[in-house]
Amino acid sequence: MNKKIVHDALILTAFTLVLGFLLGVVYDITKEPIAAAEKAALDEAYKVVFADAASFEADENFDAAKAAEIIGASEFSKDEITAVNKALDGSGNVLGYVINVTSHEGSQADISFSVGVQNDGTLNGYSITSISETPGLGVLVQEEPFYSQFEGKTEETYSVVKTAPAAENEIQAVTGATISSRAVTNGVNACLVYFRNALQGGN
Numbered sequence: 001m002n003k004k005i006v007h008d009a010l011i012l013t014a015f016t017l018v019l020g021f022l023l024g025v026v027y028d029i030t031k032e033p034i035a036a037a038e039k040a041a042l043d044e045a046y047k048v049v050f051a052d053a054a055s056f057e058a059d060e061n062f063d064a065a066k067a068a069e070i071i072g073a074s075e076f077s078k079d080e081i082t083a084v085n086k087a088l089d090g091s092g093n094v095l096g097y098v099i100n101v102t103s104h105e106g107s108q109a110d111i112s113f114s115v116g117v118q119n120d121g122t123l124n125g126y127s128i129t130s131i132s133e134t135p136g137l138g139v140l141v142q143e144e145p146f147y148s149q150f151e152g153k154t155e156e157t158y159s160v161v162k163t164a165p166a167a168e169n170e171i172q173a174v175t176g177a178t179i180s181s182r183a184v185t186n187g188v189n190a191c192l193v194y195f196r197n198a199l200q201g202g203n
Helices: 002-049 064-072 138-142 178-199
Strands: 055-058 079-088 094-103 111-118 123-130 159-161 170-172
Touching (some): 064 178, 094 123, 123 138, 123 178, 138 178, 159 178
Antiparallel strands (some): 079 094
């Protein structure tokens, strides 16, 4: 009986070691293609929100902890600034910034997207890079009828309404997806809070 237990334990250990090795090999093979795909998705999002930019450069002054402190002190503390890139023209001048944000207020899961903000605070819009909201409802926040409401605006903050907007700072929610609409809107607001406190006027 004891021999059988030892035998089974050895087989299980060997199986675990082989499985661990195979998983490590698969990870090594796939990590670079995955990273490349993620970078390509971000680069595409950057171009969507800053079409005039010739290139993008990571903001060397970005500090995730400082960003969390800034956002944590605002009413948009459920949002997280994850990265900041400078949008540069052909001569290397800064046209504005692309701010990456993750909203933790989605109805199904986090929503991650990039927001383009010009130097004077004008919004270029946003481009979603990760979303798992309800098909046919929440996912519609990545469609033109919703995201176009932000483009070219200069308000300090935006609020979600269920009917036609009566003011420039009002954003009409996707029908049946108020939570998703508010999650994205608050994410944009968080980016603007960070922009005003850390980027506007140069950093």
